[in-house]
Amino acid sequence: MKNSFLKNLWAFITSLKLTIIILLILSVTSIIGTIIPQNELPYVYLKYYKPSTYKLFQLLSFDNMYHSWWFTTLLALFTLNLICCSFRRFPNFWRLITQKERDLDDKLLQSLPLKKTFRLKELSDHTRSELSRIVQKHVHKPTILHTSSDALSLFAGKGKYTRLGFFITHLGIALIIIGGIIGNYGYQGFTNVVEGETSDTITLRGTTRQKKLDFSIRCDDFEVSFYQGGQRPKDYKSNLTIIDGGKEVKKKLIEVNDPLYYKGVYIYQSSYGTVPDQGNVILSAAPKADAKKARKYKVEVGKSITLEDKRYEVKVMRFVPDFSMGKNNKVVNRSQEMRNPAVQIALFKDNILVYKKWIFSKFPDFHGSEKGDYRFSFLDFSGKEYTGLQLTKDPGVWVVWSGCFLLTLGCYLLFFMSHQRLWIIVENKKGEYIVNMAGTSNKNMLSFTEVFDQIHQELKKIGKSIP
Amino acid sequence: MNSSFFLGITTFMYLFTMALYFYYLFFRNKILGIFIKITTIIGLLAHTTGLAMRWIESYQLGYGHIPLSNMYEALVSLSWCTVLVLIVMERKYKSDILGVFVFPIISIAMAYASLSPSVRDEIEPLIPALQSNWLTYHVITCFLGYAAFAISFGASLAYLIKNRKAKASSEESSGLLPDLNLLDEVIYKANAVGFLLLGIGIITGAVWANYAWGSYWSWDPKETWSLITWFIYATFLHARLTRGWRGNKTAILSIIGFCGVLFTFLGVNYVLSGLHSYA
Ligand code: HEM
Numbered sequence: 001m002k003n004s005f006l007k008n009l010w011a012f013i014t015s016l017k018l019t020i021i022i023l024l025i026l027s028v029t030s031i032i033g034t035i036i037p038q039n040e041l042p043y044v045y046l047k048y049y050k051p052s053t054y055k056l057f058q059l060l061s062f063d064n065m066y067h068s069w070w071f072t073t074l075l076a077l078f079t080l081n082l083i084c085c086s087f088r089r090f091p092n093f094w095r096l097i098t099q100k101e102r103d104l105d106d107k108l109l110q111s112l113p114l115k116k117t118f119r120l121k122e123l124s125d126h127t128r129s130e131l132s133r134i135v136q137k138h139v140h141k142p143t144i145l146h147t148s149s150d151a152l153s154l155f156a157g158k159g160k161y162t163r164l165g166f167f168i169t170h171l172g173i174a175l176i177i178i179g180g181i182i183g184n185y186g187y188q189g190f191t192n193v194v195e196g197e198t199s200d201t202i203t204l205r206g207t208t209r210q211k212k213l214d215f216s217i218r219c220d221d222f223e224v225s226f227y228q229g230g231q232r233p234k235d236y237k238s239n240l241t242i243i244d245g246g247k248e249v250k251k252k253l254i255e256v257n258d259p260l261y262y263k264g265v266y267i268y269q270s271s272y273g274t275v276p277d278q279g280n281v282i283l284s285a286a287p288k289a290d291a292k293k294a295r296k297y298k299v300e301v302g303k304s305i306t307l308e309d310k311r312y313e314v315k316v317m318r319f320v321p322d323f324s325m326g327k328n329n330k331v332v333n334r335s336q337e338m339r340n341p342a343v344q345i346a347l348f349k350d351n352i353l354v355y356k357k358w359i360f361s362k363f364p365d366f367h368g369s370e371k372g373d374y375r376f377s378f379l380d381f382s383g384k385e386y387t388g389l390q391l392t393k394d395p396g397v398w399v400v401w402s403g404c405f406l407l408t409l410g411c412y413l414l415f416f417m418s419h420q421r422l423w424i425i426v427e428n429k430k431g432e433y434i435v436n437m438a439g440t441s442n443k444n445m446l447s448f449t450e451v452f453d454q455i456h457q458e459l460k461k462i463g464k465s466i467p
Numbered sequence: 468m469n470s471s472f473f474l475g476i477t478t479f480m481y482l483f484t485m486a487l488y489f490y491y492l493f494f495r496n497k498i499l500g501i502f503i504k505i506t507t508i509i510g511l512l513a514h515t516t517g518l519a520m521r522w523i524e525s526y527q528l529g530y531g532h533i534p535l536s537n538m539y540e541a542l543v544s545l546s547w548c549t550v551l552v553l554i555v556m557e558r559k560y561k562s563d564i565l566g567v568f569v570f571p572i573i574s575i576a577m578a579y580a581s582l583s584p585s586v587r588d589e590i591e592p593l594i595p596a597l598q599s600n601w602l603t604y605h606v607i608t609c610f611l612g613y614a615a616f617a618i619s620f621g622a623s624l625a626y627l628i629k630n631r632k633a634k635a636s637s638e639e640s641s642g643l644l645p646d647l648n649l650l651d652e653v654i655y656k657a658n659a660v661g662f663l664l665l666g667i668g669i670i671t672g673a674v675w676a677n678y679a680w681g682s683y684w685s686w687d688p689k690e691t692w693s694l695i696t697w698f699i700y701a702t703f704l705h706a707r708l709t710r711g712w713r714g715n716k717t718a719i720l721s722i723i724g725f726c727g728v729l730f731t732f733l734g735v736n737y738v739l740s741g742l743h744s745y746a
Contacts, residue, residue: 016709020702027698034688034735066686180684188682227592228529235595256595257679268681392681400683404670411666415659446652 014085022078029074033065039206079177086170093163101155103145104423104438112423112438114449116456120433121463123150123426130462131424138455139422150428155421162417163442169410175403182396187211193219194275194386198243202391213391215244217267220251222387224272236272238387264393271388273336274321277301279383281316281343285374296379301343312374313351317344319381323360331358336386343378347371418443422455435459470524471581471588473517474543478577480510481546485570492567492644500563507566511550518547521590530592535606538736539588542580544606545732546573549614552657556618560653562645568621601675608671609693612664613728616700619657620725623718626650630715651714654721655707662700669693689735696727 012018036057037044045054045063061068102108109115120127135142135156142156189202189211200216203209221239226232235255242250242262252260260267278301285307286294297314299305304315318331323342326332331344341361347354354372361378422439437456441448484506491499521534521543534540550573557565580586629644644650672690673683684690703720706712712720 016705019705023698023702027695030691030695033686034691038686232592233595234592257599259678266681390681397683408667411663415663
């Protein structure tokens with residue numbers, strides 16, 4: 001009783017019915033996560049769904065379904081099914097591959113789909129070698145199963161290992177899943193490094209937790225280039241130096257699609273930005289009386305500079321890369337990108353504040369009513385940029401890639417290769433040599449039939465050319 | 468003469484070929500068969516020229532990328548792959564009527580690409596993450612896979628129609644469409660090829676994502692839908708190869724699979740959103 005229960009369970013776990021059921025369930029449930037946004041903060045869901053619906057989502061982990069207990073269980077069941085099923089069938093396949101082919105007896109002949117019978121005049125050495133040559137040309141070098149002075153039987157087979165295609169395919173899929181599980185022992189995080197500075201901690205993805213690395217990263221230089229006349233970034237690059245144990249151990253210019261690899265960790269170029277309120281501003285101050293006498297000044301943010309005539313002093317109060325007006329006319333910085341760079345300057349005359357105002361590099365003519373004897377424009381900013389780096393450590397990734405390789409190889413073997421077998425038996429019956437040829441292919445019979453017929457045509461001609 | 472000119476000609480040739488196919492379905496005629504081949508080839512030549520010129524034009528604009536970067540280019544390139552795979556399949560199976568269900572799809576795709584106001588046809592620069600050779604491998608393998616699935620979809624429709632007709636009026640009307648066994652073989656082979664290509668497409672996509680974003684799989688809707696589609700075809704293969712399903716049942720499975728393809732290609736962009744928001 002107990003035994004038969006286990007037997008039934010094993011039969012169920014290794015059944016193809018289960019495979020088809022799981023594949024269908026996986027397909028249907030995967031849709032949920034493509035419709036409901038994943039891993040968002042509660043307010044995002046509450047924007048679209050009722051609180052009660054959201055509760056239900058949380059209960060069923062629909063907001064993080066691909067890592068939920070039930071989806072993981074499905075995947076585990078799938079893997080179990082895949083592995084058990086493949087191993088249960090493996091011995092059969094192995095026997096098929098390693099067994100010696102038997103002689104073509106009547107029973108075997110009955111079971112083979114392709115058969116032909118014809119006569120030959122003689123079984124001379126010439127006939128024998130021609131037989132071998134033709135079979136070798138179309139299939140493979142034949143093995144002699146039996147030979148005597150007036151009988152011959154031989155076998156030729158090709159591609160028997162392609163029968164393992166299904167096993168290789170499944171092994172590949174299992175490896176991909178296993179690699180994915182191993183990957184959970186890695187981490188993914190982000191860090192922003194200002195040009196010239198060094199960082200050795202990252203913020204882990206999706207959390208606020210910090211992680212200290214066992215090496216540090218210095219950003220020597222950061223650069224972004226744009227497409228002509230636009231704001232679309234074309235490329236961004238960082239010159240990074242890895243410092244480990246106080247020594248510079250590696251340098252690389254990374255860009256999007258070209259990460260740096262060190263100690264099992266990939267460092268990716270992921271974003272960039274400008275640090276507000278740091279760096280140097282280039283201003284021009286033109287005397288209103290004579291605009292041609294404009295002069296350029298380089299001022300550090302937070303510092304001031306005295307103009308040529310010694311009475312005026314300009315202080316750069318603030319700098320923002322992406323100026324915008326928020327509520328109550330408060331200045332806000334919309335992003336870290338140089339979309340609308342602006343500086344706030346304060347002008348002093350004889351140490352008395354004349355005004356404080358914002359000037360914009362993209363809108364140089366935006367002056368308003370200006371007091372004082374000078375007109376200022378904001379020419380350039382050599383700001384401190386930071387590079388946004390993503391760090392990933394995934395110890396399973398090579399397992400995944402080997403799985404992918406096996407999967408592709410296995411499918412190729414399955415769909416485009418076949419195991420072809422051909423038997424030829426020559427017997428002397430009443431002074432005539434009767435040739436029986438028979439063959440089969442586990443797949444793609446259409447093309448093997450053509451090969452079979454071709455061999456038949458050529459064999460029939462043996463001995464005909466010699467009178 | 469620019470790329471739009473050639474792609475316009477292409478659309479016209481394909482619509483014309485589609486009409487010829489319909490006619491050919493009812494009035495078999497050797498010369499017409501050859502004529503269809505010729506219009507198909509002319510269409511494909513114009514198509515190839517159009518795509519090549521668009522590629523060159525993108526260099527002249529200073530962007531320099533293979534035409535695979537927005538919905539317009541995707542539709543045009545996908546149609547190109549489909550015509551190519553169709554020609555190969557028709558040769559391999561010595562059938563000259565497979566295209567009758569495929570050309571409507573190709574013509575609709577081309578016409579939709581050039582006429583729909585929601586498909587912008589400007590050449591646009593690529594964001595840095597998309598500037599990768601892996602993008603090219605990824606998209607081309609996926610598209611060739613989709614093309615094979617489109618052929619199998621056409622053959623499946625033909626199978627179902629013919630099977631019903633054959634049942635209704637035994638022998639006689641069966642002459643119009645290809646033989647059921649041949650259709651069944653085409654459905655299987657096209658799905659097997661598509662399955663392998665889509666598999667490679669998903670893998671190259673994963674390699675590229677790993678280079679660009681530092682993770683090979685992130686369950687974004689497009690990825691997930693391509694996996695769902697791949698699972699449907701895996702079900703098809705198992706059902707056919709190990710459980711011996713044939714005919715109607717597998718034809719229906721392969722039509723469901725093609726719905727998956729359509730949703731992966733279009734539905735995700737229009738209905739859902741995610742990383743792959745190139746449309
Ligand atoms: C998405 C995952 C899977 C893929 C892509 C896949 C792929 C394949 C392919 C391509 C074949 C070839 C069929 C043939 O030519 O004979 C095959 C066969 C087979 N698969 Fe899967 N498979 C998957 C999952 C599974 C699972 C989970 C099982 C578990 C039972 C399974 C069981 C089998 C069996 C028993 C065969 C037949 C082997 C034979 O007798 O030739 N497959 N699989």
